[in-house]
Amino acid sequence: xxxxxxxxxxxxxxxxxxxxxxxxxxxxxxxxxxxxxxxxxxxxxxxxxxxxxxxxxxxxxxxxxxxxxxxxxxxxxxxxxxxxxxxxxxxxxxxxxxxxxxxxxxxxxxxxxxxxxxxxxxxxxxxxxxxxxxxxxxxxxxxxxxxxxxxxxxxxxxxxxxxxxxxxxxxxxxxxxxxxxxxxxxxxxxxxxxxxxxxxxxxxxxxxxxxxxxxxxxxxxxxxxxxxxxxxxxxxxxxxxxxxxxxxxxxxxxxxxxxxxxxxxxxxxxxxxxxxxxxxxxxxxxxxxxxxxxxxxxxxxxxxxxxxxxxxxxxxxxxxxxxxxxxxxxxxxxxxxxxxxxxxxxxxxxxxxxxxxxxxxxxxxxxxxxxxxxxxxxxxxxxxxxxxxxxxxxxxxxxxxxxxxxxxxxxxxxxxxxxxxxxx
Amino acid sequence: xxxxxxxxxxxxxxxxxxxxxxxxxxxxxxxxxxxxxxxxxxxxxxxxxxxxxxxxxxxxxxxxxxxxxxxxxxxxxxxxxxxxxxxxxxxxxxxxxxxxxxxxxxxxxxxxxxxxxxxxxxxxxxxxxxxxxxxxxxxxxxxxxxxxxxxxxxxxxxxxxxxxxxxxxxxxxxxxxxxxxxxxxxxxxxxxxxxxxxxxxxxxxxxxxxxxxxxxxxxxxxxxxxxxxxxxxxxxxxxxxxxxxxxxxxxxxxxxxxxxxxxxxxxxxx
Numbered sequence: 001x002x003x004x005x006x007x008x009x010x011x012x013x014x015x016x017x018x019x020x021x022x023x024x025x026x027x028x029x030x031x032x033x034x035x036x037x038x039x040x041x042x043x044x045x046x047x048x049x050x051x052x053x054x055x056x057x058x059x060x061x062x063x064x065x066x067x068x069x070x071x072x073x074x075x076x077x078x079x080x081x082x083x084x085x086x087x088x089x090x091x092x093x094x095x096x097x098x099x100x101x102x103x104x105x106x107x108x109x110x111x112x113x114x115x116x117x118x119x120x121x122x123x124x125x126x127x128x129x130x131x132x133x134x135x136x137x138x139x140x141x142x143x144x145x146x147x148x149x150x151x152x153x154x155x156x157x158x159x160x161x162x163x164x165x166x167x168x169x170x171x172x173x174x175x176x177x178x179x180x181x182x183x184x185x186x187x188x189x190x191x192x193x194x195x196x197x198x199x200x201x202x203x204x205x206x207x208x209x210x211x212x213x214x215x216x217x218x219x220x221x222x223x224x225x226x227x228x229x230x231x232x233x234x235x236x237x238x239x240x241x242x243x244x245x246x247x248x249x250x251x252x253x254x255x256x257x258x259x260x261x262x263x264x265x266x267x268x269x270x271x272x273x274x275x276x277x278x279x280x281x282x283x284x285x286x287x288x289x290x291x292x293x294x295x296x297x298x299x300x301x302x303x304x305x306x307x308x309x310x311x312x313x314x315x316x317x318x319x320x321x322x323x324x325x326x327x328x329x330x331x332x333x334x335x336x337x338x339x340x341x342x343x344x345x346x347x348x349x350x351x352x353x354x355x356x357x358x359x360x361x362x363x364x365x366x367x368x369x370x371x372x373x374x375x376x377x378x379x380x381x382x383x384x385x386x387x388x389x390x391x392x393x394x395x396x397x398x399x400x401x402x403x404x405x406x407x408x409x410x411x412x413x414x415x416x417x418x419x420x421x422x423x424x
Numbered sequence: 425x426x427x428x429x430x431x432x433x434x435x436x437x438x439x440x441x442x443x444x445x446x447x448x449x450x451x452x453x454x455x456x457x458x459x460x461x462x463x464x465x466x467x468x469x470x471x472x473x474x475x476x477x478x479x480x481x482x483x484x485x486x487x488x489x490x491x492x493x494x495x496x497x498x499x500x501x502x503x504x505x506x507x508x509x510x511x512x513x514x515x516x517x518x519x520x521x522x523x524x525x526x527x528x529x530x531x532x533x534x535x536x537x538x539x540x541x542x543x544x545x546x547x548x549x550x551x552x553x554x555x556x557x558x559x560x561x562x563x564x565x566x567x568x569x570x571x572x573x574x575x576x577x578x579x580x581x582x583x584x585x586x587x588x589x590x591x592x593x594x595x596x597x598x599x600x601x602x603x604x605x606x607x608x609x610x611x612x613x614x615x616x617x618x619x620x621x622x623x624x625x626x627x628x629x630x631x632x633x634x635x636x637x638x639x640x641x642x643x644x645x646x647x648x649x650x651x652x653x654x655x656x657x658x659x660x661x662x663x664x665x666x667x668x669x670x671x672x673x674x675x676x677x678x679x680x681x682x683x684x685x686x687x688x689x690x691x692x693x694x
Contacts, residue, residue, distance in 0.1 A: 230644075232644060232645070232647055233644075233647060234647055235647050235649075235650050235651045235654050236651075237647055257468050259647050259648060279468050279469075279470045281469070281645065281647075281648045301463055301470040301471055301472065302470070302471060303469065303470065303471050303474050303648075322471075323471060348608070349650065352611075352616075352619055353650050353651060353652045354619050354620050354623045354652045355604075355608065355623070356648065356649050356650035356652065356653070357623055357627060357633075357637065357649050357652075357653060358604040358607075359640070359648045359649060360474045360477070360478070360636075360640070361603065361604050361633070361636065362478045362481045362482055362600055362601065363600065363601050363602060363603045363604040363605060364604045365478065366601060366605075367604060367605050367608075399546055399551065401554055402542065402546055402552055402554060402557070403543075403546060405539075405542065405554060405557065405558075406539045406540075406542040406543045406546065407539070407543075408539075409535045409536070409538055409539030409542070410536060410539035410540060410543070412535065413531075413532045413533070413535040413536035413539065414536060416528070416532050417437055417532050417533075417536065420430075420433040420434055420436075420437045420528065420529065420532065421434060421437050421438060422434075
């Protein structure tokens, strides 16, 4: 009898067990139970589980909701159509190469107010179309891409804040996507387009990355009103790198304090119009690129404005150069003096990179003035503009502290001076 | 040593030429500040900063070499040094006193002019960044320090002021004006693998270069020197970098002081 009792007890226990485990995995079961188009509200709390959503439902966190997993599967997997994910924090703590916080495929999904912490990938879009991701944040440890697109078209990314990832937003073979008002920093590449056409990059900010944005073998990209700044901490850093890409429209952007503002390498038929290129070590650099056009840009405060190697057939006209001597005789707003940029230093350092140490050395400026490069190597603006095409606002700093600095310098030196003059 | 220091300082600040330096620095610095204030941005390394640095690199080493070498050559010429030799004076304290006195005097006049020029700039409505101003100031003071020492060393070799002038100018011309040209010329003759180590050696051999490079690095521009110097730049930027700088100053002082001392001792014996 005792044994019978024991078995009964065990049976009872085993009946209870699934109920307990079901309580722990309510999220997945809730999703499984919900009808199509339902809204599932997730209560505040931490959920150690992975979730797969493969029907059109809305998943919304109320309060602070954290989904966490360290396993091989993505924390959230989204399939099919029309899934909406809102106000959720997702954390993937795994450190395997393919670990992903959110995996998306299918179409017409919306991700909003998502906060992602990951050691590898943030969001992966694999054959996903018409997905909108907005108002979200991704933080990584510089070892995987923030958002990674593979063959995904017509997606929209808006107002995302991406920090410390490998590539902020990476597109491969993905077309017609829109990237707008995103803020990407401290990563390898801010936005990285490979073999992706007809994408729009608008009003993004990419700062303190190795490279602000790279466009590689991508066609008809529109890069407008973005800000690329302080991409200067690496020896290969640049604001915008256009490599083997064509028909790019770069308009109204700001390139500030980068190592190289815009680097155009082996690329053809791109157009730079009305950009502000300021305080870079080199403003625009052409390498083996021809048939590109740069007009109406404002070059201010760059240590070297523009340099070109093996790129003599670019049309660089009607730009404003603060370094140019300007005389306007007929009053058409264009200077009659041709502006030339000598690639002497570039050609010198191309042969022996060690000579880059002479960057802006007083002697090298002398040398450059004596040994002019042949005319066909020069980058020429035949009609430099008299006025800037864009407003350049000047930063203000408090003059009070400067007055104090000045006073301290004067007083300290003057009292030392009096002391020094005194006879003992 | 302190007596020499004090008398050198007193003698220098009482000279009429000392006041002309005040005029020179005020004129140069005010113009540079005017240039900076017309530039669109204040921070970081821009073309204006480049120009300011280059003007400083042209003018400060030249004057400091001449002042340094003259301060000793003058005493050689008018016999004051022989007079001093009749006292039991250690050569090293003579040299250190000379350097100290001259450096104090030059730092005073430069700081004073810097303050005045800054005030002039502020009155005329310019805005500056204090970080930028301090970087330029310390850059200039370091240049003054290193090239005064070089000048004093030159003074210990020469016997007349004409010699002092010609040697100072040629050192200036070599270290500042012709340095890259000379290096490119010489390194062009050598096997390619030698270039990288020799360039690094040359960087430390020329105080003007190391000061300029560390200045560019201090304004976050270390990346412009390219892949070849990435490890060096990262290292100098790290906390260990300061040790390298300290060692460099110690090494530079030891070499120049030792050399000047030997020269003077040798002359004493003659």
